């Protein structure tokens with residue numbers, strides 16, 4: 001990711017943090033609209049959901065802080081997600097809901113360049129998490 005993209009992501013993250021409840025409402029409404037079967041995976045009230053969304057965004061942002069050395073952490077997170085019941089195809093759904101939420105909450109501050117930057121970041125994290133899930137699955141098979 002370019003320094004410009006890093007800057008754009010930090011700016012939109014700072015803006016989003018000021019509207020975390022609205023962001024959570026918009027994100028989960030959109031997510032369950034795209035795929036209602038994901039609803040049972042998420043438990044808790046709006047407070048908890050807002051915190052979970054911020055956790056997800058923070059995990060994405062941590063990639064910008066220290067991309068080197070984060071690989072193992074993201075792989076482990078991908079393996080945990082498989083245990084939550086998350087499948088590979090769900091990543092595109094969550095990515096879509098994330099982009100739609102950013103667009104709705106940030107309005108005209110979500111420029112085409114900011115959109116590209118978020119897509120690049122999400123894509124990188126998604127790929128590493130999926131690898132972690134696949135490795136954990138292969139390790140389970142090998143030991144059974």
Ligand code: HEM
Nearest residue numbers: 038041042043055056059060080084086090091094125126
């Ligand atoms: C780049 C993509 C994603 C990131 C960075 C991310 C990040 C996180 C983080 C940091 C947590 C907190 C717990 C933990 O670390 O294990 C979490 C929990 C969770 N995530 Fe994700 N996530 C991503 C994609 C997804 C996808 C595709 C789904 C599928 C629906 C999903 C569903 C969940 C669920 C169900 C939980 C647990 C919620 C609970 O505690 O009830 N996540 N995620």
